[in-house]
Amino acid sequence: MSVMAPDRGFQGETLLEVRDLKVHFPTPDGVVKAVDGLNFTVHRGETFGIVGESGSGKSVTNLTALGLVNRKAAQIEGEVIFKGRNLLELSPNELRHIRGKELAMIFQDPFASLHPMFRVGDQLIEAVKVHSDVSKKKAEERVLELLDAVGIPKPRERLRDYPHQFSGGMRQRAMIAMALTHNPDILIADEPTTALDVTVQAQILELIDRVKKEFDIGVILITHDLGVIADVSQTVMVMYAGRAMELAPKDELFRKPLHPYTWGLLDSMPRISQKGTRLLPIEGAPPSLINVPPGCPFHPRCPHRFAPCDSERPAFVDRGGGHPEACHLTIEEKRRLWGEHEALRLGVAS
Amino acid sequence: MGRYVIRRLLWAALIVFVVTLLTFVIFYVMPPGDPAIRFAGKQPTEATIREVREQLGLDQSLPQQYFTFVKRLVTGDANDCPQGVEGCGWPGLWISYDSRTAVRQEIIERAPRTISLAAGAAVLWLLMGVSIGIISALKRRSIADRLAMGFALFGISAPVFWLGLLALFIFGSEGLGVDAFSTGYVEFTSNPLSWATHLILPWSVLALLYAAFYARMTRGNLIDTLGEDYIRTARAKGLPERKVIMKHGLRASLTPVVTMFGMDIALLIGGAVITETVFNLQGLGNFAVNSALSADLPAIVGVTLVLAVAVAVMSLVVDVVYAYLDPRVRYS
Numbered sequence: 001m002s003v004m005a006p007d008r009g010f011q012g013e014t015l016l017e018v019r020d021l022k023v024h025f026p027t028p029d030g031v032v033k034a035v036d037g038l039n040f041t042v043h044r045g046e047t048f049g050i051v052g053e054s055g056s057g058k059s060v061t062n063l064t065a066l067g068l069v070n071r072k073a074a075q076i077e078g079e080v081i082f083k084g085r086n087l088l089e090l091s092p093n094e095l096r097h098i099r100g101k102e103l104a105m106i107f108q109d110p111f112a113s114l115h116p117m118f119r120v121g122d123q124l125i126e127a128v129k130v131h132s133d134v135s136k137k138k139a140e141e142r143v144l145e146l147l148d149a150v151g152i153p154k155p156r157e158r159l160r161d162y163p164h165q166f167s168g169g170m171r172q173r174a175m176i177a178m179a180l181t182h183n184p185d186i187l188i189a190d191e192p193t194t195a196l197d198v199t200v201q202a203q204i205l206e207l208i209d210r211v212k213k214e215f216d217i218g219v220i221l222i223t224h225d226l227g228v229i230a231d232v233s234q235t236v237m238v239m240y241a242g243r244a245m246e247l248a249p250k251d252e253l254f255r256k257p258l259h260p261y262t263w264g265l266l267d268s269m270p271r272i273s274q275k276g277t278r279l280l281p282i283e284g285a286p287p288s289l290i291n292v293p294p295g296c297p298f299h300p301r302c303p304h305r306f307a308p309c310d311s312e313r314p315a316f317v318d319r320g321g322g323h324p325e326a327c328h329l330t331i332e333e334k335r336r337l338w339g340e341h342e343a344l345r346l347g348v349a350s
Numbered sequence: 351m352g353r354y355v356i357r358r359l360l361w362a363a364l365i366v367f368v369v370t371l372l373t374f375v376i377f378y379v380m381p382p383g384d385p386a387i388r389f390a391g392k393q394p395t396e397a398t399i400r401e402v403r404e405q406l407g408l409d410q411s412l413p414q415q416y417f418t419f420v421k422r423l424v425t426g427d428a429n430d431c432p433q434g435v436e437g438c439g440w441p442g443l444w445i446s447y448d449s450r451t452a453v454r455q456e457i458i459e460r461a462p463r464t465i466s467l468a469a470g471a472a473v474l475w476l477l478m479g480v481s482i483g484i485i486s487a488l489k490r491r492s493i494a495d496r497l498a499m500g501f502a503l504f505g506i507s508a509p510v511f512w513l514g515l516l517a518l519f520i521f522g523s524e525g526l527g528v529d530a531f532s533t534g535y536v537e538f539t540s541n542p543l544s545w546a547t548h549l550i551l552p553w554s555v556l557a558l559l560y561a562a563f564y565a566r567m568t569r570g571n572l573i574d575t576l577g578e579d580y581i582r583t584a585r586a587k588g589l590p591e592r593k594v595i596m597k598h599g600l601r602a603s604l605t606p607v608v609t610m611f612g613m614d615i616a617l618l619i620g621g622a623v624i625t626e627t628v629f630n631l632q633g634l635g636n637f638a639v640n641s642a643l644s645a646d647l648p649a650i651v652g653v654t655l656v657l658a659v660a661v662a663v664m665s666l667v668v669d670v671v672y673a674y675l676d677p678r679v680r681y682s
Contacts, residue, residue, distance in 0.1 A: 066586065068582060068585055068586065092591075096589075096590065096591075097588060098588070099585070099586055099587070099588040100586055100587040100588030100589075101588055104586070105586045107579060107582065107583065107586075109579055112578065112579035112580060113579045113580055113582075113583045114580055114583065115580040115583070115584070115598055115601070115602070116580070116602070116676070116677075116678055117601050117602060117605075117675065117676055117677060117678075118598075118601070126587070126589070127587045127588075130587055130588050130589055130590075131588055162677040162678070164677070164678050175583070178583075178587065
C-alpha cells in the first residue's frame, strides 16, 4: 500500500517528504513495528507538529531520517526525500555531512543533551567547525552571534561556562543555537519543552517560532502535548502505534477532528474555553508494538468501533478537504459523532 | 585551587599522624611477648636482654616510646643513631630490630624497585586495559569482544604467583633461556636497558591482572556513556564517529578509571608482595612480609607509613585530576 503524501495546500518549498516509511526492530520477543507505513511532507516556513502518546513512533521517525537509528538493528523501508535525495540510501558518512548542517535536531532533555565535561562555548564552536573550515576566532564570533540570536544574555561571558552553570531554559536555548549554526533547512525539535518549567516552555516555543521565521526554515515539532501543538504548529499529524491517524491544518484539527483517537486526545486535554468540563482519559493503554491489534490499531480502545475495525486496516487517505485520516467511519458519520460529542461536552459544562 | 590543595595536604598530614598512632598501638602494644628477648640472640643472658631492651628503647613506658617515635619522625634520628648504623636522618624511622640497619636506609634502597615495578606495570595495564575495553565496547558481541572478555576473565582468575612462575618457566633457563629476562633488579642509573629487560616479565605479569579489570571497567563505562543523550547530540551535530567516541565518549567514561588508577598505584607502592617474591626484586612488599614474619616493629611501621603517605598523596592527586576532568565537582 503506497499512498502519496497528500498535499494539504501549505504554500512553501517542499523540504522533506516521507513516503511509506517502515521501521521495524527484530527482537527475540518478536518484531517491534515502531513505524509502520508513514507519509507526510514538510515545507519551508511550516511548523509540522507530530503528536502522539509515548511509543507511537514520533521520535523513531525522525531519528531514522537523521540516520541516528542503528541501521544494523532495524529493518527500514520506504523513502525519506530531503531536497531531492533519499536519506535512507545515503551512506553514514554522507548523512553525517547533512546532519547538523542542513538537518538539525534538538532533544527533550537539555540537562542531558549537552556534554557535562566540556564548556558550552567549546561545544558550540565544535559544531561550527565540523562543517566549515574556519579559524577558532571566526567560529567563536559565529557562536556569539547565535547565542545572542537565541536570547542568551552576555554571551561572551557564558561561553566559558559549563552546562551545569546554565539553567534548563538556557541549555535548551544553547541547543537551539547549536542547531541553527549552519542555517539548516529543517529543525527537528523532539519534545523540546517537556523537561522545562511551564513559563520557560512558552519562551522556548516562542523562540522556536521566531527562529523559524528569521532563518526561514521548516520545523518538525514532536510532542505528546496538544497544547504545545496548538501554540505554534501550522499542520498537525496524529500518530498512534507507529501509524498516522489523522493529518490536518491545525485549526481544522482542533475544530473538526475526524478520528476517534484525536477526539480522545482532545478530551484528555484541558481547554480554557471549556472551563469546568471534566478531563476524560482514553480507556485502556497503548498497544504493544510487537502485537499491534489487527485492523485499526486503535479499535480495542475506540468507543465507535464496528464490524471491519478489528480485521481491515483502514487506509490513510484524503476523503476530500485536504484532511487525510485512517478510520472506517464515513466522513458524514464522523461529523455527526463529533458534533454530538461536543454538544454533550458543553452540555455537561453548563 | 591553591587553598584547596593546602587544606587537603593538612588533612593528609593528620591522616598520616593517625596512621602512626594506630600502627604503633597495633604493633607495639597489642602483641604479647617481649621483643627484646626475641632479638637478643640464642639463649641470651639477663644482662644481654637488659642491654638490648635499653638499646631498642623498650625500657621506656609506652607513651614515652610513642613520643620518641614521633619525635624521631618529625626531627630525624641522626642525633641518636647507634654506633655503626648508617643511613639515619630525616624522616627518622629508627633501626630495624632484626638487621640493626636504619629502616629509612632500607626503604630508600627498596623503594625504587617497587616504584619501577608499579610504574611500568601501570603504564602497561592502562594501555592494554583501556584499548581492549574500547575495542570490546565498540564491537560488542563480536569475536574480538568475546576474545577480549575471555582474556579479561583469564587475567582476573589467574593467580599472580602461577603466572609469574609460568613466565619464568617459559622464558627462563629451563625454557627459551632468554637471559635478559632473568630475575633480580638492575639499577636504572647503572644500565637502563638491563633495568627494563629485567622488569619486563614482572611488569607483564602484574599488568595482566590489572589490565583485565581495566578492560572490563572501560568497556562497561563506555557502553553506558555511548547511550547518553549528549552522545546523540554529538552525532546530531555531524561529528565523525571517531571523534564522537574518542572525544565525547572517552572523556566521560575514563573519569572513573582515573580514580581507580590512582588508588591502585598507591596500594602497589606498599608492595606487590607476590610479584616481588617470584621475581626476586627485594622491594618494599618483600621487606614488609619479612618484617612482619620476624615481628620487626620499626620496619613494619616504616613500610606502613610509606603506604599511608602514598595513599594520602595519590588520593589528593586523584581528586585534583578528577576536578580538572569533571567540572561539576570543582572544589567547594
